[in-house]
Amino acid sequence: MDQITVPARKENLSRVLEFIGRKLEPFPYNATALLRLELSVEEAFVNIASYAYQLNKEKIIPQEEIIPQEGITNHEKITVQEEITRQEEITVQEEITAPEETRDEEITVRLIIDEDPLQIMVQLIDSGNRFNPLGKEDPDISKGIEEKEPGGLGIFLIKKNVDQVHYEYQEGKNILTLHKRMD
Numbered sequence: 001m002d003q004i005t006v007p008a009r010k011e012n013l014s015r016v017l018e019f020i021g022r023k024l025e026p027f028p029y030n031a032t033a034l035l036r037l038e039l040s041v042e043e044a045f046v047n048i049a050s051y052a053y054q055l056n057k058e059k060i061i062p063q064e065e066i067i068p069q070e071g072i073t074n075h076e077k078i079t080v081q082e083e084i085t086r087q088e089e090i091t092v093q094e095e096i097t098a099p100e101e102t103r104d105e106e107i108t109v110r111l112i113i114d115e116d117p118l119q120i121m122v123q124l125i126d127s128g129n130r131f132n133p134l135g136k137e138d139p140d141i142s143k144g145i146e147e148k149e150p151g152g153l154g155i156f157l158i159k160k161n162v163d164q165v166h167y168e169y170q171e172g173k174n175i176l177t178l179h180k181r182m183d
Contacts, residue, residue: 003110008049008126016045016109020122023111027118029182036161037120037180043154044124044133044176045107052128052174053105118182119163125175133158133176134167 004019006012017038024034110123133155141156159165164179 001110001112003108005106005108008053008105008107008128010046010049012049012107013042013045016041016107019109020111020120023113024120024182027113027115027182029118033180033182037122037178037182040158040161040178040180041109041122041124043158044178045109047133047154048107048124048126048128048174048176052107052126052131054129120180120182122178122180123175124178125173127173130169131174132167132169134165 002019002023004016006015020038020041021034105126105128108123108125110125112121113119114121136155138156138159155165158178162178162180164177166177166179168175168177
């Protein structure tokens with residue numbers, strides 16, 4: 001088993017793909033199978049880098065979204081935002097939308113190669129927000145792009161390009177496992 005751990009940033013995708021390519025060099029793999037595996041790893045990696053470590057932006061409730069309780073006048077209403085000062089609100093919002101560069105979270109890519117028949121198992125491991133990408137239904141690809149809701153195509157592409165996909169959550173870590181025959 002080999003593995004590489006990189007900061008959870010999209011620009012590290014090339015390091016991960018180079019790592020996989022180097023490890024497969026000694027083996028007689030099918031080039032199309034490698035392209036399908038790389039597409040799947042790319043999609044999973046970019047999704048993890050983009051979303052796994054996002055903070056919950058729903059912690060601040062805009063005042064206009066707070067529904068007044070029956071019998072309470074506008075004067076008596078107390079909202080979440082009125083309980084903190086303007087400066088505290090700005091500080092909290094800045095923390096929630098912290099720039100990507102300040103994050104130090106990582107993605108570990110673990111690789112196991114089985115030679116007979118040639119197949120590869122790639123695990124993408126992160127300690128970000130718990131999320132099972134396999135829990136969503138496949139998108140309806142019969143709809144036109146204008147009718148389709150955004151999101152969902154990435155995991156669909158992964159499922160179509162590898163032989164098996166598994167997800168598990170263990171000890172605070174998301175583990176997405178991709179299996180692909182390479183012959």
